[in-house]
Amino acid sequence: MKKPIAIQGIKGSFHHLVVQNYFNTDSEVLECMSFDDVVNSLLEKQTDEVVMALENSIAGSIIPNYALIDSHNLSIVGEHYLEIEHCLMALENQTILDIKEVHSHPMALLQCKLFFKAYPHIKLVEAKDTADVAKQISEQNIKGVAAIASKNASELYNLNLLAESIQTIKHNETRFVIVKRNNDEKNIEAINKVSLKFELDHKRGSLATVLNVLSDCKLNLTKIQSLPKIETPWKYAFFVDVTFDAYKDFEKAKSIMSLMAENFKILGEYKNARR
Amino acid sequence: MKKPIAIQGIKGSFHHLVVQNYFNTDSEVLECMSFDDVVNSLLEKQTDEVVMALENSIAGSIIPNYALIDSHNLSIVGEHYLEIEHCLMALENQTILDIKEVHSHPMALLQCKLFFKAYPHIKLVEAKDTADVAKQISEQNIKGVAAIASKNASELYNLNLLAESIQTIKHNETRFVIVKRNNDEKNIEAINKVSLKFELDHKRGSLATVLNVLSDCKLNLTKIQSLPKIETPWKYAFFVDVTFDAYKDFEKAKSIMSLMAENFKILGEYKNARR
Numbered sequence: 001m002k003k004p005i006a007i008q009g010i011k012g013s014f015h016h017l018v019v020q021n022y023f024n025t026d027s028e029v030l031e032c033m034s035f036d037d038v039v040n041s042l043l044e045k046q047t048d049e050v051v052m053a054l055e056n057s058i059a060g061s062i063i064p065n066y067a068l069i070d071s072h073n074l075s076i077v078g079e080h081y082l083e084i085e086h087c088l089m090a091l092e093n094q095t096i097l098d099i100k101e102v103h104s105h106p107m108a109l110l111q112c113k114l115f116f117k118a119y120p121h122i123k124l125v126e127a128k129d130t131a132d133v134a135k136q137i138s139e140q141n142i143k144g145v146a147a148i149a150s151k152n153a154s155e156l157y158n159l160n161l162l163a164e165s166i167q168t169i170k171h172n173e174t175r176f177v178i179v180k181r182n183n184d185e186k187n188i189e190a191i192n193k194v195s196l197k198f199e200l201d202h203k204r205g206s207l208a209t210v211l212n213v214l215s216d217c218k219l220n221l222t223k224i225q226s227l228p229k230i231e232t233p234w235k236y237a238f239f240v241d242v243t244f245d246a247y248k249d250f251e252k253a254k255s256i257m258s259l260m261a262e263n264f265k266i267l268g269e270y271k272n273a274r275r
Numbered sequence: 276m277k278k279p280i281a282i283q284g285i286k287g288s289f290h291h292l293v294v295q296n297y298f299n300t301d302s303e304v305l306e307c308m309s310f311d312d313v314v315n316s317l318l319e320k321q322t323d324e325v326v327m328a329l330e331n332s333i334a335g336s337i338i339p340n341y342a343l344i345d346s347h348n349l350s351i352v353g354e355h356y357l358e359i360e361h362c363l364m365a366l367e368n369q370t371i372l373d374i375k376e377v378h379s380h381p382m383a384l385l386q387c388k389l390f391f392k393a394y395p396h397i398k399l400v401e402a403k404d405t406a407d408v409a410k411q412i413s414e415q416n417i418k419g420v421a422a423i424a425s426k427n428a429s430e431l432y433n434l435n436l437l438a439e440s441i442q443t444i445k446h447n448e449t450r451f452v453i454v455k456r457n458n459d460e461k462n463i464e465a466i467n468k469v470s471l472k473f474e475l476d477h478k479r480g481s482l483a484t485v486l487n488v489l490s491d492c493k494l495n496l497t498k499i500q501s502l503p504k505i506e507t508p509w510k511y512a513f514f515v516d517v518t519f520d521a522y523k524d525f526e527k528a529k530s531i532m533s534l535m536a537e538n539f540k541i542l543g544e545y546k547n548a549r550r
Contacts, residue, residue, distance in 0.1 A: 060338040060502070063333065106381030106384060207496055211483035212480070215480030219479070
């Protein structure tokens with residue numbers, strides 16, 4: 001029997017939406033209250049596949065999730081891009097003037113802060129999950145409280161939409177990845193994108209040399225991010241995504257890179273979700 | 276008369292601590308409730324210098340602040356690194372068992388979440404500023420509520436420390452920058468670090484070529500971050516920091532780079548705060 005797919009949050013969350021888009025509308029999910037719990041479900045084999053947000057067009061990379069994938073030696077096996085649209089929802093017959101508190105995830109509260117400037121009577125309260133608040137309002141018939149969550153959540157929990165797309169920056173795309181314990185069943189034919197991590201000394205030109213190799217091997221860079229290694233001054237870790245046409249080109253680069261860079265590591269090999 | 280220095284937050288905030296460390300313990304500050312307000316104070320000439328957090332060892336770059344500096348054509352004129360230590364504080368004679376709510380900035384709540392797992396009776400509530408909560412508890416003699424803020428804030432507002440260094444990840448360093456409208460009064464002798472922004476097409480090897488120039492000109496890379504341009508597919512913006520020994524080496528790189536890369540821009544020239 002197929003195991004459920006672990007997500008951060010509950011049904012109706014953006015992670016759930018990714019499962020429905022990437023896998024199947026009816027896919028069973030395991031609802032987790034943190035990314036640590038998501039990863040634990042994978043390590044303890046309650047799940048074989050999980051979904052994690054990895055970067056956002058507004059906030060950039062979600063470094064703690066990179067660290068979770070890296071430190072547990074997990075594999076990215078797929079990616080999915082989703083436009084995040086925050087909606088405000090409450091029980092039927094409630095208007096925004098009835099609302100005294102809005103509960104949501106701190107990130108959602110931050111992204112919608114400007115919208116609430118016009119409603120100074122509303123108190124913003126941190127909650128663990130966007131969709132969970134919607135669920136509780138619905139199940140416990142809570143008046144005076146609204147949730148910020150996906151439109152999906154309003155439908156799932158029978159809530160009334162008070163406002164749509166209330167985030168300050170309208171174009172708010174998040175990149176999610178599908179993660180497994182390993183990538184043993186990979187289909188080399190379909191792979192045209194790879195996520196890499198490597199370390200370099202703070203020596204002039206060291207990164208340029210590595211990028212020259214990638215370029216010579218016909219790999220295209222789609223993301224690069226440096227992160228100083230806190231415990232080791234002047235040592236940097238780099239997270240790099242590359243795309244390519246032929247897997248053999250990547251194999252060539254891999255063999256050179258593993259000699260050139262310290263702690264060279266493949267975080268995932270998968271199909272590029274951009275056209 | 277010297278104008279005040281604008282900070283995000285109030286006296287006792289981490290931004291205030293940076294002003295005290297970088298300028299002077301007695302420097303006057305203009306307390307702002309958002310980074311937008313900080314930048315507005317500069318544009319409207321209420322201030323000539325402001326302090327902004329720019330990146331964090333846990334969360335990575337604070338992309339919205341990069342965007343504020345870039346879009347208003349401001350100049351970074353200095354940098355300062357600060358270890359963030361979150362403390363829990365309340366009125367005298369209150370113990371943690373008396374505390375029913377903790378109010379703080381969403382980022383501080385996130386960073387200290389694990390600490391509060393042992394105290395499920397405490398409700399976490401979002402507030403605008405870490406130090407502002409401390410001030411209110413003190414001024415309005417609020418019992419049952421604690422603040423998460425700097426040790427500095429507990430001293431300034433006469434609060435009792437209930438716990439120190441409660442953030443989950445102990446080493447939590449933030450890089451702050453000092454920002455002016457322009458960098459007209461720069462002292463070339465002292466400058467050994469520069470923040471750059473440029474754009475490149477998604478063409479194989481384009482970044483490697485640029486980094487080769489930097490390397491050939493004896494510049495050392497200390498940070499690199501790519502950001503897809505949302506409105507232009509396949510076009511990328513790069514934020515890069517470089518250090519060097521001789522300003523003339525940078526000038527040489529600058530003249531080549533401005534020909535090679537699109538929208539090449541200097542975000543700031545300043546003194547490296549690392550030894």
